Amino acid sequence: MKAQDVRLADETIARLRGYAQALAKSGSLWETGPELDDRGQRAIDLLVTRLSNMYPYGDPRYIGQILKPPHPVAWLAQSLTSLINPNNHALDGGPATAELEKEVVAKLATMFGYEKHLGHLTSSGTIANLEALWVARELRPNETIVSGGSAHYTHERMCRLLGVAHEAIGQDNQGRMDMEQLEARLQRGGVGTVVVTLGTTGLGALDQVHVAAELAHRYGVRLHVDAAYGGFHSLLAQGDTPLVDPAPFRAVKRADSVVVDPHKHGLQPYGCGSVLFADPAVGKLYSHDSPYTYFTSGDLHLGEISLECSRAGASAAAFWATVEALGLDRSGLGAILADGRNAALAIADAVRDSATLNLVVEPELDIVCIFPEHPTTSRVSAGSEKMFSTLAEQDWHLALLRVESTWLTKRYPSLEVDSDYVTVLRSCVMKPEHLAIVDDFVAAVTRAALDS
Numbered sequence: 001m002k003a004q005d006v007r008l009a010d011e012t013i014a015r016l017r018g019y020a021q022a023l024a025k026s027g028s029l030w031e032t033g034p035e036l037d038d039r040g041q042r043a044i045d046l047l048v049t050r051l052s053n054m055y056p057y058g059d060p061r062y063i064g065q066i067l068k069p070p071h072p073v074a075w076l077a078q079s080l081t082s083l084i085n086p087n088n089h090a091l092d093g094g095p096a097t098a099e100l101e102k103e104v105v106a107k108l109a110t111m112f113g114y115e116k117h118l119g120h121l122t123s124s125g126t127i128a129n130l131e132a133l134w135v136a137r138e139l140r141p142n143e144t145i146v147s148g149g150s151a152h153y154t155h156e157r158m159c160r161l162l163g164v165a166h167e168a169i170g171q172d173n174q175g176r177m178d179m180e181q182l183e184a185r186l187q188r189g190g191v192g193t194v195v196v197t198l199g200t201t202g203l204g205a206l207d208q209v210h211v212a213a214e215l216a217h218r219y220g221v222r223l224h225v226d227a228a229y230g231g232f233h234s235l236l237a238q239g240d241t242p243l244v245d246p247a248p249f250r251a252v253k254r255a256d257s258v259v260v261d262p263h264k265h266g267l268q269p270y271g272c273g274s275v276l277f278a279d280p281a282v283g284k285l286y287s288h289d290s291p292y293t294y295f296t297s298g299d300l301h302l303g304e305i306s307l308e309c310s311r312a313g314a315s316a317a318a319f320w321a322t323v324e325a326l327g328l329d330r331s332g333l334g335a336i337l338a339d340g341r342n343a344a345l346a347i348a349d350a351v352r353d354s355a356t357l358n359l360v361v362e363p364e365l366d367i368v369c370i371f372p373e374h375p376t377t378s379r380v381s382a383g384s385e386k387m388f389s390t391l392a393e394q395d396w397h398l399a400l401l402r403v404e405s406t407w408l409t410k411r412y413p414s415l416e417v418d419s420d421y422v423t424v425l426r427s428c429v430m431k432p433e434h435l436a437i438v439d440d441f442v443a444a445v446t447r448a449a450l451d452s
């Protein structure tokens, strides 16, 4: 099934139209300003029709990309605040939402174990990482930035943008940065910053942040943690019965900076990333004059510590309200993430026992990658693609991932390599509702694999 052919269920479209009508009836917030006239109303009707060409992201059978609807508190808070439309660049652009942003960012800092911090929300993880790399370059000019071979593709691009040398470190057979290769590279010298990933976008693999922190300390380099995807899983690393490997999460507090995306696992609408620095003094890098005073004063303008200028105050309000409603702890947001993680573990258990399916790696978070049993890498690719289409016709929406054949055969030595790359199936088991469909999912992928 092609993306342009997908369509939301009629009930979903009808519900969307219902929301549009109800909101139109509530009228404008202000006494003055434009009214919704007939032409505006027709545009909204047409929009609802146009929006029908979407995958059903909220349905548990959608288990493909990193996409799910926001929490109701988040979209209500975002919609309400957008009626005022504050801008979190300067304090007078939105005093209330600037305050909410500082409060919720302080909670993120606590989640990561930072005692002090300087940080703010951003419009995305890419921009948040750019900012961390820019600070790294300012502090360690003319030194190389290294990241893992499975790090997000934007690191390499942003290093080019910043005019700083970038090198990739190879991955181990679990898809994590190879720490021996990292140490060998640090020994050779010339590296200023190491970027580790906590939850790679492809496999959800956890780089060994605790080992990297030790190495960064020993070799005197900066450490940045890209936890855009997996940062909120810190909540599952707490307590006596952690649901994820706690060691890398507990080491985030030793890193110089960290990025986490509230618009991924923080249940927010798109447009909400964040970056935090352990040393508030990096704030002086943002300004040409008046270096330090802004950053210790209580009246901080968020725009003075951000690469971006305008940013939606509504995003800060939405994230703040969500954290207020759920709690940024194991029993709040953590409980929602735990359901996805448990569903991923249950799927992995079934696949491990299956004669027709294989796990690419043991899932460390809630991303599960599988491939059908076939003798050669090219047959595996063809089988995965066939499964992808067959499943889509049955309204199961997965994603595809391309990995290096020689890397996969480290775990599967009997697989014959006859292509450079091999395509596998990837599932983001990121909704609590996935817990209830584990058996149906495993049955569907098993049938599709037998037929691949």
Ligand SMILES: *Cc1c(COP(=O)(O)O)cnc(C)c1O
Pocket (backbone or CB within 6 Å): 124, 125, 126, 127, 129, 152, 154, 197, 199, 200, 201, 226, 227, 228, 229, 261, 273
């Ligand atoms: C998603 C992701 C990014 C990019 O974040 P955006 O919010 O999509 O810009 C960076 N790093 C990792 C590990 C990610 O998963």
